[in-house]
Structure formats: C-alpha cells, structure tokens
Amino acid sequence: MSLITAFFAVVRRDLILAFRRRAEIANPVFFFILVVTLFPLGVGANTKLLQAMAPGVIWVSALLAVMLSLDSLFRSDFDDGSLEQMLLSSHPLTILVLGKIIAHWLVTGLPLLIIAPLLAVFLGLPEQALGTLLITLVLATPVLSLIGSIGVSLTVGLRRGGMILSLLVLPLYVPVLIFASNAVEMAGNGQTVDAQINILIAILLMSVVLAPLPAASALKMSVS
Amino acid sequence: MSIVPAPILRFYHRMASPPHFYSFTDKLLPWLIAIFLLLLAYGLYAGLYLAPTDYQQGDSYRIIYLHVPAAWMSLFIYVIMAMAGAISLIWRMKIAEVVMISSAPIGASFTFVALVTGSLWGKPMWGTWWVWDARLTSELILLFLYLGVISLYGAIEDKRTAARAVAILALVGVVNIPIIHYSVQWWNTLHQGPTVSKMDKPSIHVDMLIPLLVMAVAFKFYYAIAMLQTAKVEILKREQNTQWVKKLLEAKT
Numbered sequence: 047m048s049l050i051t052a053f054f055a056v057v058r059r060d061l062i063l064a065f066r067r068r069a070e071i072a073n074p075v076f077f078f079i080l081v082v083t084l085f086p087l088g089v090g091a092n093t094k095l096l097q098a099m100a101p102g103v104i105w106v107s108a109l110l111a112v113m114l115s116l117d118s119l120f121r122s123d124f125d126d127g128s129l130e131q132m133l134l135s136s137h138p139l140t141i142l143v144l145g146k147i148i149a150h151w152l153v154t155g156l157p158l159l160i161i162a163p164l165l166a167v168f169l170g171l172p173e174q175a176l177g178t179l180l181i182t183l184v185l186a187t188p189v190l191s192l193i194g195s196i197g198v199s200l201t202v203g204l205r206r207g208g209m210i211l212s213l214l215v216l217p218l219y220v221p222v223l224i225f226a227s228n229a230v231e232m233a234g235n236g237q238t239v240d241a242q243i244n245i246l247i248a249i250l251l252m253s254v255v256l257a258p259l260p261a262a263s264a265l266k267m268s269v270s
Numbered sequence: 271m272s273i274v275p276a277p278i279l280r281f282y283h284r285m286a287s288p289p290h291f292y293s294f295t296d297k298l299l300p301w302l303i304a305i306f307l308l309l310l311a312y313g314l315y316a317g318l319y320l321a322p323t324d325y326q327q328g329d330s331y332r333i334i335y336l337h338v339p340a341a342w343m344s345l346f347i348y349v350i351m352a353m354a355g356a357i358s359l360i361w362r363m364k365i366a367e368v369v370m371i372s373s374a375p376i377g378a379s380f381t382f383v384a385l386v387t388g389s390l391w392g393k394p395m396w397g398t399w400w401v402w403d404a405r406l407t408s409e410l411i412l413l414f415l416y417l418g419v420i421s422l423y424g425a426i427e428d429k430r431t432a433a434r435a436v437a438i439l440a441l442v443g444v445v446n447i448p449i450i451h452y453s454v455q456w457w458n459t460l461h462q463g464p465t466v467s468k469m470d471k472p473s474i475h476v477d478m479l480i481p482l483l484v485m486a487v488a489f490k491f492y493y494a495i496a497m498l499q500t501a502k503v504e505i506l507k508r509e510q511n512t513q514w515v516k517k518l519l520e521a522k523t
Binding site: 196200201203204206207209210213214216217218220221224225228249256260263264267268270 | 359414417426431438441450453454456457
C-alpha cells in the first residue's frame with residue numbers, strides 16, 4: 047500500500063466511524079451554540095455591547111468547542127489498540143496522524159463553520175464581517191485541531207487527562223484567537239484585514255508541517 | 271576526532287552518570303551559595319541604597335531590581351528546560367531529564383514573582399493592580415505554560431515516560447513562545463491607547479544599570495543553586511534502589 051492510499055484510508059476510516067456515531071458530531075455544535083447563548087444572559091442584552099463582543103465571543107466559543115472535541119481524536123483508537131497497529135505500520139506515523147487530524151477537522155471544525163454565521167446574526171455582528179468570519183474559521187479551526195493533537199497525544203494515556211489537556215492546549219491557542227477575532231472585529235469596522243489573514247495562513251501552513259511531528263512522537267511515548 | 275577538547279568531553283560524559291553528578295554538585299554548591307550571597311548583598315545595597323532616585327517615579331522604581339531579573343529568568347529557564355528536553359530526547363540522558371524537571375517549578379516561581387512585582391509596580395505607576403499590558407499578558411501565558419509542564423509531569427506515573435512527555439511539550443512551547451509574545455504585542459497595540467506607552471523604556475542611568483545587572487547574575491546563581499538542590503533530591507528518588515545511594519545513606523548515618 048502506498049503512502050497516499052494509507053493516508054486516505056485513515057481519513058476514510060475515521061469519517062466512517064464518525065458518521066456511525068452521529069450524536070458525537072452534533073455535540074461540539076450544540077456546545078458552541080450553547081456557550082454563545084450564555085453570553086447575552088451573562089452580560090445583558092445590550093445590543094451595542096453584544097455587537098462589540100461578538101467576534102471574541104464567537105471565537106472563544108469555537109475554541110472551547112474544538113478543545114472539548116479533541117479527546118475523540120485518539121481515544122477510541124488508543125482503547126481498542128488500533129493506534130498500536132498504526133505505530134507498527136511501515137508508513138511514517140506523522141502522515142497517518144495528519145490524516146486523523148484532517149478527518150477530525152472535517153467532523154468538528156466544518157460544522158462550526160456552517161453554524162457560525164447564524165450565531166453572528168444572533169449577536170448582531172455587522173454583515174460586512176460575515177465573510178471575514180468565515181475565512182478566519184476556515185483558516186484557523188484546522189490550526190486548533192493541529193495544535194490540539196499535540197496536547198491530546200501527550201495526555202491520551204492518562205485516565206484524567208481532560209483538565210491537563212486544557213492547560214496544555216489553551217495557551218498555545220492564544221495567537222490564533224488574537225488574529226482571528228481581531229480580523230473579524232476590524233472587518234466589522236470596515237477596515238482591511240489582509241495582514242491578519244496572511245498571518246493566519248502562515249500559522250496554518252506552519253502547523254500543518256510542524257504539529258504532526260511532536261504529536262507522532264508523543265503518541266509513541268503514550269503507547270509505550 | 272571532535273572539535274570539543276577531550277577533557278571537556280570527558281567531564282561532560284562523567285557528569286551524565288548520577289553518582290558523579292551528585293558528588294560533584296555536593297562540592298560545587300557551597301561555592302555557588304557564597305557567590306550568590308555576595309552578589310545579592312552588593313546588588314541589593316547598590317540597588318536600594320546607592321542608586322539615585324528616579325526623577326519621575328521616585329523610589330518606587332526600585333522594585334525593578336527584583337522585577338526585571340525575575341522576568342529575564344522566567345524566559346531563560348524555559349529555554350534551559352527546552353534545551354535539556356532536547357538533550358534528553360536525543361541522547362536519553364538521565365541527568366538532562368532531571369535538570370529539565372527540576373527547572374520547571376523554579377521557572378514557574380520566577381514567573382510568578384515577575385507577575386506579582388509587576389502588579390505591585392503597576393499600582394503606583396498606572397493606578398491599577400493589573401493592566402493588560404503586552405509584557406504582563408505574555409508573562410501570564412508563560413506561567414500557564416509552566417503549570418502545564420508541571421501538571422503533565424505529575425500526572426504520568428512512570429517518571430521516565432513523563433520526562434519524555436515534558437520534553438516534547440517544552441520543545442513545542444519554546445517554538446510557540448515568540449509567536450505568542452509577538453501576537454500579544456500586536457493585540458495590545460491595537461486594543462490599548464496611550465496608557466502604557468508612558469512606560470516606554472527611558473534609557474537607564476549607568477548607576478541604576480549596574481545593580482540591575484548584578485542582581486540578574488545573582489538570580490542566575492540562585493537558579494543554579496535551587497535547581498541543583500532539587501535535582502539532587504530527584505536523583506536520590508529515582509536511584510533509591512541502587513548501590514551508591516545505599517552506600518551514601520550508610521555513610522551519613
């Protein structure tokens with residue numbers, strides 16, 4: 047089996063597994079909607095305030111939703127031993143891990159993308175910012191899955207890894223949050239956001255290349 | 271046929287063995303403590319007494335002699351940790367693992383000291399305890415990175431596996447620190463007006479600078495002392511079933 051077919055086999059397998067447990071796909075989306083709903087209840091329904099907070103609220107909620115879904119990335123494979131088989135296969139683990147991350151993003155990141163414009167309307171985000179919101183989500187949610195894969199592969203062998211996972215992953219999410227929410231905010235004010243978008247593209251490319259390496263070596267550590 | 275001279279290389283290899291490391295640090299520590307106390311005494315005296323009063327900030331600027339060295343140390347120790355982590359991943363050197371693990375709590379403490387002194391300094395200068403200033407914010411995130419390292423090490427039971435995990439995390443962190451730092455700076459310049467820019471560094475007078483540098487060196491020595499003490503305990507814990515530790519204990523009792 048060539049590397050390309052192995053890669054697509056991993057993606058395909060994870061997608062099939064995910065579609066057999068559809069409830070798990072819906073969970074991050076519901077969580078996303080719920081957290082966004084909590085903000086108006088917490089800070090009051092002042093339209094101006096909500097509008098000013100909208101980029102940050104949407105982005106923080108998306109970040110938390112992705113982080114909570116990270117556990118499913120390697121958990122079942124770790125439990126049933128298929129992760130060990132992946133380690134034993136003749137293909138480089140980094141590529142197979144990348145396949146798993148892409149499948150994870152298709153299942154958790156992409157649904158957020160579909161639901162985000164609706165929430166933006168809830169919070170009164172200006173219409174001219176909607177396009178930018180979608181672009182930042184397309185560019186940056188894969189980064190969340192990629193960086194998160196490092197944290198989750200470090201903690202997959204632990205029984206109570208959840209809290210530690212958030213401590214490991216959230217500080218690393220800071221740059222993504224800053225550039226993405228800032229881009230949406232500036233687009234809402236009618237300013238150009240090329241710089242932020244370019245930086246997000248750079249972060250995405252860098253993490254596609256670099257993140258699978260520590261994730262793979264951490265998986266080897268977790269399984270041994 | 272190496273570029274490094276043979277005696278240094280031999281010293282390096284000998285230091286990789288825990289008993290040698292242990293007895294060597296035993297001899298080294300009194301010297302380190304003596305130098306540290308001298309530097310600290312001079313640095314504090316010069317900083318708190320000899321250095322001139324700042325014409326703008328009065329005497330309250332003197333907290334700089336704790337704040338700035340602590341902030342420098344917080345980054346310095348993270349880099350040391352990542353380097354030790356790389357060494358332990360590549361050569362599986364036990365001592366490097368021990369150095370890395372022993373550095374983490376010390377680095378976290380320095381980060382905490384830098385945050386507390388920064389906020390104490392902020393009260394008279396900015397009028398509030400906390401400002402979302404770029405440097406303070408990235409220091410806070412650095413503290414979280416340290417806490418992640420410490421709690422990950424604590425959560426994995428097999429300590430050699432834990433050291434590998436921490437090494438990977440420290441390397442990931444060290445790649446991310448500059449990115450986080452500059453993104454926080456970008457964020458700060460966009461969100462905040464001129465409240466912070468009055469803190470733009472004025473060029474510092476040489477009478478103020480020398481105590482600052484002395485204190486920075488003193489903090490480095492303090493780090494070496496604290497790290498080696500922690501490392502000694504960690505080595506004893508890891509090697510408790512070996513012959514040399516048993517002999518050591520018999521000699522002590």
